[in-house]
Amino acid sequence: MPFTIDFLDDGRVLEWEVTADGAVATAREDYTPRFYVGSRAPDADVDLEAVRTQYERHPDVVATGIRSRRPGFRRDDEAVLAVDVAHVDRVAPLARQVRQLSAPPVGDLACFNVDFSREFRYCLENDLDPTPATALSTLRLGVPVTETAEGAYTELTVDGEVVSGSSTDVLAAVRAALDARNPDVLVCSTSEIVPTLSEMAADAGLDDFTLSRRPDVDYQRLAGRSTYASYGRVGHSPARYNVPGRAIVDESNTFFYGETNLDGILDLVSRSKKPIQELAWASIGNVLTAIQICEAHSRGVLVPWNSWRHEFFKPMGTLHDADRGGFVFAPEVGVHDDVHELDFSSLYPNIICSRNVSPDTIRCSCHGDREDVPELGYAICDERGYLVDVLQPIVDARDGIKAEIRRERRRSDPDSDRLEALAGRSAALKWILVACFGYQGFSNAKFGRIECHEAINAFAREILLTAKDRLEAGGWRVVHGIVDSIWVTPDPDVDGAERRGLDALAAEISEAVDVRLEYEAEYDWVAFVPQRGSDTGALTKYFGKRAGEAEFKIRGIEARQRSTASFVEATQRALLERFDDSRDPDDVLCTLREAIRELRAGGVDPGRLVERNRVSKPRDAYTQYTKNVAALERASDDGLGVHPGQSIEYVVVDDEKRSRDRVALAHEEPDSYDASYYETRLVRAAESVLSPLGWDREDVRQRLDGSYTPELPTFGVDSGGW
Structure with a gap:
């Protein structure tokens, strides 16, 4: 069975299968994707023959026919119009033209099986299981954030080894790894590695360099980058690329690879019919939907393009009782x-x-x-x-x-290898089960x-x-x-x-x-x-000590928050250790004082004070001069593009300033920090530990009074104390 599928511009489809002798491609020239047109409601009066006549005139339509399908789980078989299309990229544009047809009222028509991803559609329509028959070989390519600002890389990590030098040196290292490993999967820290290496090869005159297994097609761009909002949070979707013959896993745009592993992804591949590359960038809901679509397909039920399910009528009392969450x-x-x-x-x-x-x-x-x-x-x-x-x-x-x-x-x-594989599969299934309720x-x-x-x-x-x-x-x-x-x-x-x-x-x-x-x-x-x-x-928000275990279980407090600096996290964990030993707030505050003393003396490596925050909007859209704005300005100065939905890492060097000097980006390796700012973070972390005992931030501050000066200047690491 193919583990990845390529769609060429001329309409051909390449199925890539892993064998004992390497990856083998099988070409198909007769594939015609299909969507359906039917009535939105069972009792709607639509003239499908008139719609069929309109579509038959279109040059991108290969064939049409009246078929019997179920337009929904609550509906029986009905007549629908099947439309076969010349190329997979023409399905959605042709479906949109239903609205332009004048034969029936627009509101009575509905399209089905339209917005499927390309490889998933192919596997579904051809009843293919894209689970690889044998183990896949992988190659990881990584680039540091500082290199993303340039047009060419001078440093690249190739399967764990750092390669630096000219473009020719970097490309030679990549080519050698490709020849040695012949990878089926390219794991990239960012998908932009694909077009950048291609451009580097063109500039260097290396016409024979390619990541592809087909020399006639270097790479394809599948989608441009975009920003989106989901449940009140802004997210960023990087551009997506395809390299013929290899599956790409973009570490900056993958949930399941980050939360599980390749074994977890392959388990879901077999359940969803989404090949590795598509499953890697898919969201939990996207994969759950694919599994549901597979079940619907097996029952002869079509998939609506747009959801139009109305909510059933409810009395006011029932509506009130129903509008509640869980226990x-x-x-x-x-x-x-x-x-x-x-x-x-x-x-x-x-x-x-x-x-x-x-x-x-x-x-x-x-x-x-x-x-x-x-x-x-x-x-x-x-x-x-x-x-x-x-x-x-x-x-x-x-x-x-x-x-x-x-x-x-x-x-x-x-x-250990078997345990890792099982853990990956378990985690992948857990996320599907977690999402199934909310998705309803x-x-x-x-x-x-x-x-x-x-x-x-x-x-x-x-x-x-x-x-x-x-x-x-x-x-x-x-x-x-x-x-x-x-x-x-x-x-x-x-x-x-x-x-x-x-x-x-x-x-x-x-x-x-x-x-x-x-x-x-x-x-x-x-x-x-x-x-x-x-x-x-x-x-x-809670924390506790499991019986017989050394580690604490922590939820919600600073040590579990992604934005927390590692020094603050480590200090809070030390506070928890002292809390576990004595339950005495004064003992906990002794540990806090030690951390504050180290901080004020400039003895903390700024690398342990890096905060990681998500950017919610473009720099010009902020109305207040926040730390994120200062970081975005510094990133812009360095030529780094940080888009809404992405994260940015920085050290706060002077929180009193309202300029880009307020912070320093992590890759700039700052040698100073704002001790007062991070002291406030430490006090907040101590408050979380002591708050179950009735303490708040002011209680912590008052108990610390007399042991230090509250307002502190900015100190350099080598300042020699205070």
Whole structure:
């Protein structure tokens, strides 16, 4: 089976398959991608023959025909128009022309199977599994950020070895690696390496240099860079390129490769029919949609181009009850000893599978008199929903992989490579399962439905409340609960002899709610952190010490935040160690004083003070002169393009200034820093550790008073003290 597919400008398609003798290409000249045109609603009156006549006149249309397909899971087979196109790039433009056709009213027509990625479409339409039959060879090419400002590279990392020198030297090293490894996959720190190396070769007169396995096609640009917004956050999508015969993994534009590994990607390739290159840049929702499309395709159901599912009518009372999230039991702020964490295994996916929650089953017309969903009264059809068929194999597969991991770890000589491969596969499936619930409420989801989202939440609330009641009846006190996790501690008002074991309770609850409740961990203690400026517990901020383990479990506080400088992170972890030893705020503050003393003396390597922040908009769009603006100006001075959605790294050297001298970029290797600014960061980190004991930032400051001067100047590393 092909692991990558190339689409040439002349219409030919190349299927690349890995064999024992290397990659082999098979050319196809007869491939014609297809989309469909049908009625938007079952009772719409559309003249498909008139539409067909219009399309038959178009030079890019190869063939047309009336076919019988299901335009949706809730619809039976209907007549639709199949349109075969000369080239995959012409599918979307031709589908848009439906709106220009005058035969039926525009609102009655709908297009299907339009916006598929190219390789995925090819595999779906030709029933191909793009999972490689043998192991793939890889080659990594990396370029430092400072080199991205130039038109040519003078330094490049080739499979872990740094190569520097002229363009000819760099290109020779790449060519030697290509000849030696003949890689199937190119792992690039940025996809811009592809066109830059090609331009370097052209400038150097090296006409025979190419990354491609086909000398007649060097590379193809698939998409330009873009900026987007998702759930209130700005993101950046770099340009995408294709090198014939090789799959590209762009480390700056990949979720699954970064969160899992190549084994995780290959597991999802087999489930989604998205080849390696497309899966590497795809989002979680994109891959989940591909898996759903595969299931729809197997059932003869077409995929709508644009989502038009209306929300079912609801009485005001039902709308109020439905507009709620998952279960939340506010944490008891403070430090709790002898805490136990229990988690429901893949709660939302298991609710979907055990309760048959699916867009094609929720609020079905055949069981309208039933009230299957608690609080909401929605009926759920008895016929198995398509979403169950999508998710149940993934749930079962992850359970099996986790069992394999446990068996491997119990061996006297566990295989680290096998464990790494299993962990990658488990993580990849976990992310799909995490997304399956929220995607049901996403307005652009191909097959989502808000009523599914509401029903899953309603079932989850009932399940967690049932668990809470039974745990409390068994002699345990719930100190925190959120979505699918519950933290409990022994109820002091219940005699130990009367308290039931958690294993027995978990088994009983699992049977009662038909979702497995697992004993996750025992903690010597857990501290729940309050919201800043409030006594209310923060839902996702806590830290604790697992029994028998040296490491802390940390969530939400500075040591887990991506923007935190490594020195601040290390200091907070040291504060936690002291907190664990004594629970005495004064002992914790002794460690803080030591860190502040080192900071003020200029003894901290500025490289440990680098902060990493996401840029949310172009430099000129900021109305305040923030540190990000100062960093963007410095980047512009160096010729570095930092786009909205990307991150920028810098050291704060003088936070009082309102110019580009406020910060220094990480690659500039600054030799000074603003001690006062980073001291504030340290105090904030100490506040997070001590806040479960009732301390805030002012308490920390007041206790430190007299041991240092609050307002400090900027110090150089070699300043010799203060």
